[in-house]
Amino acid sequence: MRALEPWVVEPLQTFLAESSARLILLMTTAGQVVAQHGFARSFEVMTAAALGSAIVASTEELARLMGAPRFGAVVHGGSQQSCLLAAFGTPRGRWIGLVVFGPETSVGLVQLFFDQMVEELVGAAPREPAPAPMLAENFERELNASLKELFGR
Amino acid sequence: MSPANTALERVTQVPGVRGSLLISGTDGLVVAERLMDGIDGRAIAALAGSLIQRLGRATAGAGLRIPTFVHLRGSSGSVLAAPGQNDLVLVALVSLDANLGLARLEMLDAVGRLN
Numbered sequence: 001m002r003a004l005e006p007w008v009v010e011p012l013q014t015f016l017a018e019s020s021a022r023l024i025l026l027m028t029t030a031g032q033v034v035a036q037h038g039f040a041r042s043f044e045v046m047t048a049a050a051l052g053s054a055i056v057a058s059t060e061e062l063a064r065l066m067g068a069p070r071f072g073a074v075v076h077g078g079s080q081q082s083c084l085l086a087a088f089g090t091p092r093g094r095w096i097g098l099v100v101f102g103p104e105t106s107v108g109l110v111q112l113f114f115d116q117m118v119e120e121l122v123g124a125a126p127r128e129p130a131p132a133p134m135l136a137e138n139f140e141r142e143l144n145a146s147l148k149e150l151f152g153r
Numbered sequence: 154m155s156p157a158n159t160a161l162e163r164v165t166q167v168p169g170v171r172g173s174l175l176i177s178g179t180d181g182l183v184v185a186e187r188l189m190d191g192i193d194g195r196a197i198a199a200l201a202g203s204l205i206q207r208l209g210r211a212t213a214g215a216g217l218r219i220p221t222f223v224h225l226r227g228s229s230g231s232v233l234a235a236p237g238q239n240d241l242v243l244v245a246l247v248s249l250d251a252n253l254g255l256a257r258l259e260m261l262d263a264v265g266r267l268n
Contacts, residue, residue: 104182105203106202108182108195
């Protein structure tokens with residue numbers, strides 16, 4: 001488990017233990033990674049974050065076009081691996097959770113414990129304002145620092 | 154009324170039954186439900202589906218067939234589950250004073266009619 005914000009670790013660990021999910025990635029709607037578990041390489045994390053945030057943006061736009069409220073979650077079901085993608089509000093802004101799980105658990109269990117994790121995250125989030133947006137000249141340095149934190153190297 | 158709702162209505166008419174659901178066993182999702190207020194059908198579907206799946210694996214590992222009826226007894230009531238075909242599972246929540254024998258008969262008959 002690697003997290004940029006220490007207060008997300010406990011809710012994530014509880015979720016992983018209860019749901020038996022294989023991988024989880026927490027990110028902002030801009031695709032900035034907040035925490036991850038199970039990914040081996042930084043390249044995979046950055047790709048998954050970019051794709052995940054793009055899918056959520058697409059589905060939210062689709063919902064807007066249909067005049068519907070936001071979709072709760074997107075689930076891609078597979079025979080060996082499935083993926084749940086859901087956006088949720090926190091005091092730190094709107095975040096996205098990407099969960100990969102196998103046949104050892106079920107989409108119902110993953111959704112149930114994901115919702116509980118969201119409640120715990122919202123309750124645990126510090127109320128002070130989020131850090132200011134990164135300046136363009138600091139972007140690469142901040143990105144490298146985040147990757148180092150997430151992968152310990 | 155759909156066959157699923159007919160099955161749920163029959164089960165919930167048994168004295169002591171607080172609610173019933175038809176769930177997808179593999180996904181742990183609610184297909185149809187008839188529950189008293191305050192009972193979270195989504196949580197029951199997820200947990201009961203997981204229970205049935207694991208029991209199925211355990212019995213298969215022991216060389217036995219999938220259970221036809223499951224009774225999980227708690228301190229304030231019980232969860233009853235009857236797996237059917239097409240991955241459907243009929244689940245009922247019953248209080249301690251429920252007529253378990255009648256609930257079992259109704260559930261097995263109802264799930265058989267769904268097949």
